[in-house]
Amino acid sequence: MISFVQLESIKQFKVRQKEIPIPSIDEVLVEIKYVGICGSDLHVYHGSHPKVKPPAVLGHECTGIIYDGNEHFLENTPVAINPLIGCGVCKHCQAGEPNICVSRTVIGFQKEGGLSQVIAVPKNNILPLSEEFPLRTGVLYEPLAVVIHAAKQANLKKQQDVIITGAGTIGLLSGIYIQDNFDVTVSFIERDSKRIEFAESLGFHVYKQIDDVPMKTIQRPIFFECTGNLPLFKKILDYKPAAAEIIIVSTFEKELEIPIFALLPNETVIQGSQMYTEKDLKQALEILSTSKRYLYEEIVIKKDYSYHEVNTAYETVTNNNEKRVKAIINMEKGGRII
Known part of the structure; x- marks a missing residue:
């Protein structure tokens, strides 16, 4: 039994x-x-x-x-x-x-x-x-594969500003992976005090309000949406400078009506990211088989x-x-x- x-x-x-x-x-x-x-x-x-x-x-x-x-x-x-x-x-x-x-x-x-x-x-x-x-700690292979796949959907450029919404598992793994593999500046949007403290302990800049995030370059930012929070997503659409790309990694409970006219003038790309492929899983397992795993085990x-x-x-x-x-x-x- x-x-x-x-x-x-x-x-x-x-x-x-x-x-x-x-x-x-x-x-x-x-x-x-x-x-x-x-x-x-x-x-x-x-x-x-x-x-x-x-x-x-x-x-x-x-x-x-x-x-x-x-x-x-x-x-x-x-x-x-x-x-x-x-x-x-x-x-x-x-x-x-x-x-x-x-x-x-x-x-x-x-x-x-x-x-x-x-x-x-x-x-x-x-x-x-x-x-x-x-x-x-090897169970992190699955959410890390989600992150690897999501990063592949983005056109990340050198020294670009990357803004991640939510400092939960997917958000933090996204920040760790992107910061370790791309020459970009990562910031977080998070309102929970414990999560803010923990993300900051990992070396990230964290802001409670999306409008508080300072841009480090003239390039338009890329957002990784990891909360499934509809009001926050709408604020991303209104953010200035306008997002170059919004990668949706989260699960939303309800359908979202996206105002097309908020996208067209700014040429903002909204890109879905659905789970992963076997290649992404194997890449995650490979990372967790090396000393790099200690970066991720912190969560x-x-x-x-x-x-x-x-x-x-x-x-x-x-x-x-x-x-x-x-x-x-x-x-x-x-x-x-x-």
């Missing part, structure tokens, strides 16, 4: 037990070790996600080991999971863009996720890791939450009870597989 944690209703997780799943011929069993809590998970938890509703077994930022070896993978091989499953036959999938497949499913949303001690994963979605890879809460403490972990992140922003569930802590 194994334990799994199901979101039964809004803000209500419950630990349950079931038999170990039986994989199909194209699947492999993974024993989950660690699961990260993502901003999109919080949307589901609060009932505000536009597509995913309870009941659900969440967890799409997962690391673990192969539970039962087969001809594809040896038992106990450390792995990460690519949670994105495309249909495999549409033009987007054929072009290597399953992230924009209209029939895509995601492990941890439409398919059972990592808040289960053992899950069946398509063999093509397994990303083998080295024995030295840090499985706990991880030091406490290990057991799978009996999932509600507590979600409330901790929701209420910003910790200075750091990334909570991780230890799926071994709380009871072993029987």
Whole structure:
């Protein structure tokens, strides 16, 4: 028997037990070790996600080991999971863009996720890791891949001003990655005092109001929108000097009517960024396999939450009870597989 944690209703997780799943011929069993809590998970938890509703077994930022070896993978091989499953036959999938497949499913949303001690994963979605890879903080591979993909959507120029809205997981990872890989000036918009203090401790300039951000160059800024906050997005559209590009990384609860006439005179480009590709995931794993990972591990809460403490972990992140922003569930802590 194994334990799994199901979101039964809004803000209500419950630990349950079931038999170990039986994989199909194209699947492999993974024993989950660690699961990260993502901003999109919080949307589901609060009932505000536009597509995913309870009941659900969440967890799409997962690391673990192969539970039962087969001809594809040896038992106990450390792995990460690519949670994105495309249909495999549409033009987007054929072009290597399953992230924009209209029939895509995601492990941890439409398919059972990592808040289960053992899950069946398509063999093509397994990303083998080295024995030295840090499985706990390694769950950052998934949100870091989101950031890498978003940065590729932007036309970042030398010494450009980059303004990131929101100093949560995606926002902070965006700032760390962009500042480390591009010769640009990164500033944050954030109103929460704990998040402001933490972002400043990482060396970033943080401003409560968008109009307070000073421009360091004559180039128009690029915004990375990481909050899903509609009023703030509208303020970005009104910002002067007008944004050269707005990269939308966040999830919005509701549709947004964009005033076209606010874009045309300023030649502002609004660019969506949808998840990532396998190449982005592998790039993130490569970064986290080097000493560079210490830059990103700074955002991880030091406490290990057991799978009996999932509600507590979600409330901790929701209420910003910790200075750091990334909570991780230890799926071994709380009871072993029987």
